Amino acid sequence: xxxxxxxxxxxxxxxxxxxxxxxxxxxxxxxxxxxxxxxxxxxxxxxxxxxxxxxxxxxxxxxxxxxxxxxxxxxxxxxxxxxxxxxxxxxxxxxxxxxxxxxxxxxxxxxxxxxxxxxxxxxxxxxxxxxxxxxxxxxxxxxxxxxxxxxxxxxxxxxxxxxxxxxxxxxxxxxxxxxxxxxxxxxxxxxxxxxxxxxxxxxxxxxxxxxxxxxxxxxxxxxxxxxxxxxxxxxxxxxxxxxxxxxxxxxxxxxxxxxxxxxxxxxxxxxxxxxxxxxxxxxxxxxxxxxxxxxxxxxxxxxxxxxxxxxxxxxxxxxxxxxxxxxxxxxxxxxxxxxxxxxxxxxxxxxxxxxxxxxxxxxxxxxxxxxxxxxxxxxxxxxxxxxxxxxxxxxxxxxxxxxxxxxxxxxxxxxxxxx
Ligand SMILES: Cc1ncc(COP(=O)(O)O)c(C=O)c1O
Numbered sequence: 103x104x105x106x107x108x109x110x111x112x113x114x115x116x117x118x119x120x121x122x123x124x125x126x127x128x129x130x131x132x133x134x135x136x137x138x139x140x141x142x143x144x145x146x147x148x149x150x151x152x153x154x155x156x157x158x159x160x161x162x163x164x165x166x167x168x169x170x171x172x173x174x175x176x177x178x179x180x181x182x183x184x185x186x187x188x189x190x191x192x193x194x195x196x197x198x199x200x201x202x203x204x205x206x207x208x209x210x211x212x213x214x215x216x217x218x219x220x221x222x223x224x225x226x227x228x229x230x231x232x233x234x235x236x237x238x239x240x241x242x243x244x245x246x247x248x249x250x251x252x253x254x255x256x257x258x259x260x261x262x263x264x265x266x267x268x269x270x271x272x273x274x275x276x277x278x279x280x281x282x283x284x285x286x287x288x289x290x291x292x293x294x295x296x297x298x299x300x301x302x303x304x305x306x307x308x309x310x311x312x313x314x315x316x317x318x319x320x321x322x323x324x325x326x327x328x329x330x331x332x333x334x335x336x337x338x339x340x341x342x343x344x345x346x347x348x349x350x351x352x353x354x355x356x357x358x359x360x361x362x363x364x365x366x367x368x369x370x371x372x373x374x375x376x377x378x379x380x381x382x383x384x385x386x387x388x389x390x391x392x393x394x395x396x397x398x399x400x401x402x403x404x405x406x407x408x409x410x411x412x413x414x415x416x417x418x419x420x421x422x423x424x425x426x427x428x429x430x431x432x433x434x435x436x437x438x439x440x441x442x443x444x445x446x447x448x449x450x451x452x453x454x455x456x457x458x459x460x461x462x463x464x465x466x467x468x469x470x471x472x473x474x475x476x477x478x479x480x481x482x483x484x485x486x487x488x489x490x491x492x493x494x495x496x497x498x499x500x501x502x503x504x505x506x507x508x509x510x511x512x513x514x515x516x517x518x519x520x521x
Contacts, residue, residue: 127254130253131250131253131254134246134247134250134484152476153472153476153477153478154476154477154478154501154504154505154508155477155478155497156477156478156479156493156494156495156497156502156505157478157479157480157494158494159293159356159441159442159443159494159496160355160356160359160361160494160496160497161356161359161361161412161415161416161442161496161497162415162496162497162498162499162501163359163411163412163415164359165358165359165360165408166358166400166407166408166411168400168403168404169358169360169396169397169400169408170396172395172396172397172399172400173392173393173395173396175396175399176391176392176395176396176399177392181391181392181395182391183391184387184388184391185388185389185391185394186388187379187382187383187387187388188214188215188216188375188378188379188382188388189214189215189216189217189367189388189389189394190216190394190395190398191211192398192402193216193394193397193398193401194211194214194215194216194367195211196398196401196402197214197216197367197369198210198211198213198214198369201213201214201350201369204336204338204339205336205338205339205342205345205350205369206338206339206342207338207339207342207345209369210372212372212375213369213370213371213372213375214367214368214369214375215367215368215370215375215378215379215382216365216366216367216388216389216394217366217367217368217378217382217386217389218364218365218366218386218389218390219353219355219361219364219365219366220321220323220351220352220353220355220366220367220368221247221366222366222382222385222386223351223366223367223368223378224247224248224251224319224321224351225251225254226377226378226381226382226385227319227349227374228251228252228254228255228257229255229381230374230377230378230381231255231284231285231317232252232255232256232257232284232285233256233257234256234257235256235257235258235282236256236257236258236282236283236284237257237258237259237260237280237282237283237284238252238257238258238259238260238283238284238285238286238287238319239260239262239275239278239279239283239285239286239287240252240259240260240261240262240286240287241261241262241263241264241270241271241275241287241288241289241292242261242262242263242264242485242486242487243264243294243295243445243482243485243486243487243490244261244287244289244294244485244486245289245293245294245321245485246484246485248287248289249261249486257284258282260278260283261486262274262275262278264295264297267297267437268292268295268296268297268437268445269297269299269300269303270288270299270300270303270304270306270307272303272306272307272310275306275307275310276310279310279314279316283314283316284316284317285316285317285318285319286307286310286311286316286317286318286319287319287321288304288307288318288319288320288321288337289321289322289323290304290320290321290322290324290325290334290335290440291324291325291327291328291332291334291439291440291441292324292440292441293323293324293441293443294443294445294480294482294484294485294487294490294492295437295443295445296436296437296438296439296440296441296442296443296444296445297437297439297440298328298332298333298334298439298440299335300335301335301340304335304337304340305340305341307337308337308340308341308343308344309341311344311347311348312341312343312344312347315347316347317347317348317349318337318344318347318348318349319348319349319351320336320337320338320348320349320350320351321351322334322336322350322351322352323351323352323353323355323356323366324356324440324441324442325352326356326357326409326412326413327356327412327413327416327440327441327442328439328440329417329420329438329439329440330439332439332440334440336350338350345371346371347371348370349368349369349370349374350368350369350370351366351368352366352367352368352369353365353366353367354366354367354393354397356412356442356496357406357408357409357412358397358400358406358408358412359408359412360393360397363390363392363393364389364390364393365389365390365393365394365397366389415496415499416442416495416496418499419442419495419496419497419499419502420438420442420495422499422502422503423438423444423493423495423502423506424436424438424444426503426506426507426510427444427446427506427510429510429514430446430510430513430514431513431514432450432451432516433446433447433448433450433451433513434446434447436493438495442494442495442496443492443493443494443495444492444493444495445490445491445492445493446490446491446492446493447489447490448464448467448489448490448491448513449489449490451467451513451516452464452466452467452489453518454516454517454518455516455517455518455519455520455521456470456474456512456515456516456517457515457520457521458520458521460520461516463481463483463488464481464482464483464487464488464489464490464491465481465483467481467491467513468480468481468491470512470516471491471509471512471513474512475505475508475509475511475512476508477493477505477508477509479491479492479493479509480492493506493509
């Protein structure tokens with residue numbers, strides 16, 4: 103606080119005292135665990151160029167050339183003004199058709215919004231759906247942004263553990279419903295676990311939402327990435343009765359390898375989209391025009407061939423990574439059914455030693471991997487899970503190969519006593 107001292111006619115400003123206080127709300131928010139891990143990777147006292155970063159979930163691929171050219175053309179043609187608050191109607195029309203195909207239900211342009219990434223869309227939903235003290239059920243482990251945004255809206259996240267296979271624990275979800283529950287968040291394929299929810303689990307969640315009059319926030323940002331017998335199910339397709347209570351969240355970040363362009367989208371009942379319009383009009387005004395114009399041109403002229411390129415890249419990396427990780431001792435195989443994360447349960451290592459280094463928590467395991475293997479991973483504490491670490495495998499194959507070989511050497515050297 104700047105204070106004025108008045109004495110003998112002299113006025114002195116004392117700037118050594120504290121600054122004005124911050125809002126209490128801001129004390130509860132921290133950078134996401136993923137970005138913290140990235141910062142740690144960049145700030146360790148190592149030659150940072152030798153650290154391989156497995157923290158951030160984005161593709162190690164350039165976007166489609168056709169898409170990049172469309173962005174350049176958009177700029178050359180003067181794409182520089184605000185668009186409709188909810189995004190370009192022609193692009194929303196294409197997305198409405200995609201949602202209709204995925205769900206078997208008709209979605210109109212007025213039921214689709216583009217946002218500056220899926221994250222702000224989810225943030226607006228917290229503001230729109232929750233009054234202070236309202237509860238939202240989130241299966242745990244969970245993407246850290248979900249509970250943070252709920253808290254910022256004054257709501258209470260209610261974390262419900264997955265079952266041992268990482269699937270939805272239906273009896274536990276049912277038992278968690280109270281008179282204050284407003285919504286359930288479902289993210290499949292799941293970040294961080296890499297599990298794809300079964301049709302049966304999703305059908306049960308739909309029934310719970312109908313019985314208790316709840317919203318379903320259905321985040322399918324990783325829907326293009328599933329492997330083997332695991333397939334992505336859209337919950338509205340499984341039970342059309344929930345269409346009017348479901349918000350489907352999606353994004354171009356992973357699908358088109360344009361995470362930094364910030365383009366997400368959602369389908370929701372028209373009243374929700376109208377409220378998104380109101381929020382977005384005061385916050386970002388609209389998603390970025392160049393990205394919108396480029397994606398529109400790309401999708402209008404020849405569809406989305408990049409999906410196959412991205413799938414092949416991530417699928418090849420997954421096979422490479424699972425093969426290397428099969429050499430791990432004392433750590434069970436990662437589920438890796440969908441998305442692009444290896445989620446490793448390292449609880450057998452806790453209490454052990456690497457040389458003289460004692461591993462007490464999963465944060466210690468991530469710190470060890472950073473210091474010894476020079477790879478950055480996200481400890482499960484970022485996902486409310488004290489047993490696991492997350493490794494993103496969607497980056498460059500050459501880095502994945504080198505980094506995982508180093509991880510194996512480090513983790514297999516952990517023993518039960520000081521060496
Ligand atoms: C589950 C999940 N939902 C949404 C997003 C947000 O994606 P974006 O804001 O880049 O569209 C992410 C990003 O990592 C995610 O993992």
